[in-house]
Structure formats: C-alpha cells, structure tokens
Amino acid sequence: GMRLGLVKALHDAMRRDGVAPEDYASEPVLLVGHSQGGRVGVALASKAPEAVGVDIEAILTVGAPARRLRIRPEVTMVAVAHDQDIIPSTDGTPDRVPDHRVSAGRSLGRPKTSPLYYAHSSATYTETVRHLERKVRVAPWGRLASAVAALSDFLPQPGEATRVMFYEIWQEILEPQR
Numbered sequence: 001g002m003r004l005g006l007v008k009a010l011h012d013a014m015r016r017d018g019v020a021p022e023d024y025a026s027e028p029v030l031l032v033g034h035s036q037g038g039r040v041g042v043a044l045a046s047k048a049p050e051a052v053g054v055d056i057e058a059i060l061t062v063g064a065p066a067r068r069l070r071i072r073p074e075v076t077m078v079a080v081a082h083d084q085d086i087i088p089s090t091d092g093t094p095d096r097v098p099d100h101r102v103s104a105g106r107s108l109g110r111p112k113t114s115p116l117y118y119a120h121s122s123a124t125y126t127e128t129v130r131h132l133e134r135k136v137r138v139a140p141w142g143r144l145a146s147a148v149a150a151l152s153d154f155l156p157q158p159g160e161a162t163r164v165m166f167y168e169i170w171q172e173i174l175e176p177q178r
C-alpha cells in the first residue's frame with residue numbers, strides 16, 4: 001500500500017512538472033528516504049521501471065530497514081545507518097550489503113536522553129549526511145565518492161529553479177469485521 005501511494009505521489013509531482021504520463025516510467029528519479037520511506041524506495045528500485053511505473057535511478061536511504069531487498073544493477077545507492085540505530089536491522093537481516101550499494105555509517109556519542117530516538121532521528125541523519133559530504137570533498141575517490149557524485153548529479157545547479165511538494169502517504173490498518 002505504501003509503495004502504491006509513493007508511486008501516485010511521484011506521478012503527481014511529474015505531472016505538475018510537465019512530464020507526460022507515458023514518460024513516467026522513463027523519467028530518472030533520485031529518491032531520498034528515511035526509515036520506512038527508504039525501504040519503500042528500495043522496493044521501487046528493485047523492480048523494473050515499467051513494472052512499478054517509476055524509474056528510481058539513484059537512492060539515498062537513512063536508517064532504512066532495507067537490507068533484504070536487492071536493487072537493480074543500474075541503480076546508484078548510498079545507505080546510511082548509525083551503529084546505535086536498531087531500525088535498519090528490523091528487517092531481520094545482518095549488517096551486510098546484498099548488492100552493489102554503498103554503505104556508510106557513523107558511531108554516535110551517547111546523548112543524555114532518548115538514545116534510541118537520537119540514533120534514528122532524521123535530524124541526526126541529516127548531520128551524518130553533512131559529515132559524509134565533507135568526507136567526500138576531502139577524499140574524492142573510491143566507491144563512496146563516486147556514488148555521492150552520482151547522487152549529486154540529480155540535484156539542481158546554482159540558480160536553477162526548484163519546487164518543493166509535500167505529500168502525506170499512509171496506510172490504514174483495518175480491524176477485522178466481526
């Protein structure tokens with residue numbers, strides 16, 4: 001259900017940007033997803049674009065339980081996970097890379113309160129991605145730098161017009177009728 005909602009939101013954003021419906025499955029997409037959003041994105045990146053209706057060519061996940069899913073060979077992916085974040089392991093898979101994605105992580109200092117929330121917080125992951133960007137600027141070679149450069153190619157250039165659209169996607173859990 002979440003995958004269908006995400007595809008519908010992506011199609012709406014494409015339509016608003018002038019992409020014709022027949023081109024939805026061939027329009028290159030960079031998807032950034034935190035937690036379940038990353039898992040849904042990886043699920044889309046694991047299937048042929050024609051099958052799901054969207055072409056995820058690059059993906060950045062942070063704190064996503066998506067180690068079980070294998071992405072297509074042509075997809076560039078960076079998966080970021082904190083050592084103290086338990087959510088990426090909730091898919092039941094050990095910390096290993098199932099395909100050609102690049103994994104990056106960080107060991108966090110223990111905060112005074114809410115260590116589990118801190119480790120999975122999107123704000124903490126944003127800080128980690130900033131560390132990652134600085135690391136790549138200092139050492140611009142290797143798999144990580146190549147993957148970050150490929151993701152960066154999707155970002156707007158200085159002065160290029162951009163738009164931000166927000167979508168709320170949820171799945172109702174229905175109680176069985178008695």
